[in-house]
Amino acid sequence: MDEARMADYARKINRSSRMHLMAYVDAAEQLARFIEKSGMKMRPLKSVMACAGTVTEESRSIIGRVFGARVHNKYGSRECADMACECAAGGFHIYHTGVHLEIVDDRDQPVPAGTTGRILVTLLHNRRLPIIRYEIGDVGALKDGACPCGSPLPLLERVEGRISEFINSTDGAYVSPVYIRHLIGVVHNSGAIQKFQFVQHGSAEYSLAVQMDASCDDDAFRETATRIRCDLGKVLGPEAQLTVSRVADIPVSDSGKFLCVRNLHRSK
Numbered sequence: 001m002d003e004a005r006m007a008d009y010a011r012k013i014n015r016s017s018r019m020h021l022m023a024y025v026d027a028a029e030q031l032a033r034f035i036e037k038s039g040m041k042m043r044p045l046k047s048v049m050a051c052a053g054t055v056t057e058e059s060r061s062i063i064g065r066v067f068g069a070r071v072h073n074k075y076g077s078r079e080c081a082d083m084a085c086e087c088a089a090g091g092f093h094i095y096h097t098g099v100h101l102e103i104v105d106d107r108d109q110p111v112p113a114g115t116t117g118r119i120l121v122t123l124l125h126n127r128r129l130p131i132i133r134y135e136i137g138d139v140g141a142l143k144d145g146a147c148p149c150g151s152p153l154p155l156l157e158r159v160e161g162r163i164s165e166f167i168n169s170t171d172g173a174y175v176s177p178v179y180i181r182h183l184i185g186v187v188h189n190s191g192a193i194q195k196f197q198f199v200q201h202g203s204a205e206y207s208l209a210v211q212m213d214a215s216c217d218d219d220a221f222r223e224t225a226t227r228i229r230c231d232l233g234k235v236l237g238p239e240a241q242l243t244v245s246r247v248a249d250i251p252v253s254d255s256g257k258f259l260c261v262r263n264l265h266r267s268k
């Protein structure tokens with residue numbers, strides 16, 4: 001989305017009488033950042049349903065603030081459709097009447113609530129194409145207990161993103177994409193970083209492409225890059241080889257999603 005298109009989307013949302021918006025979370029966050037920066041006034045919505053990506057605290061905060069709406073995280077996929085969504089009380093309910101979700105460890109054993117693991121999906125009503133314990137490629141955790149809204153549907157605690165987004169440090173440990181997004185997009189972002197993409201290419205080879213605001217000069221970029229390199233080095237290990245470059249644009253993937261963090265090494 002370029003700025004002209006984002007301005008057009010914002011005007012269309014304001015002209016429409018609809019009160020609910022559903023959007024890819026990264027697209028909604030990008031639009032919200034543009035609207036806030038441009039100073040446009042938005043009429044408040046009732047809800048924004050954010051899907052197709054990880055809803056972070058930062059994305060939830062800015063989307064909610066700009067659109068004046070509660071943000072509902074929705075979990076689904078093209079092949080399994082909608083599987084979970086947050087209610088008004090914040091519970092992340094699994095659509096248990098149509099789908100059974102399991103969270104398992106590397107030995108395919110169920111993990112306790114609160115523990116992160118691979119998500120396996122079993123669809124209960126798809127008789128044409130049975131999907132049983134399907135490894136969907138996402139990582140998440142279940143949650144114990146009841147939701148204050150009173151719904152009996154079971155709860156997810158979180159979906160942390162795609163396995164393909166998990167980075168391995170040089171000693172093989174898993175590094176969550178949520179951590180990397182927070183470190184670069186929030187901790188080291190004074191507002192000049194517009195977009196970034198962190199990629200693992202080999203067991204110790206990594207690259208970071210950063211799209212900075214046009215007003216940011218090269219000295220400021222180098223300073224930011226040095227600080228990020230220092231913090232990432234602590235997590236990735238002393239053997240890590242990281243190249244950091246400033247780029248004019250970072251394209252979205254073929255599916256239309258923008259991937260901040262990718263592990264091309266594991267998918268080889």
Ligand SMILES: [Zn+2]
Nearest residue numbers: 087091147149
């Ligand atoms: Zn609830």
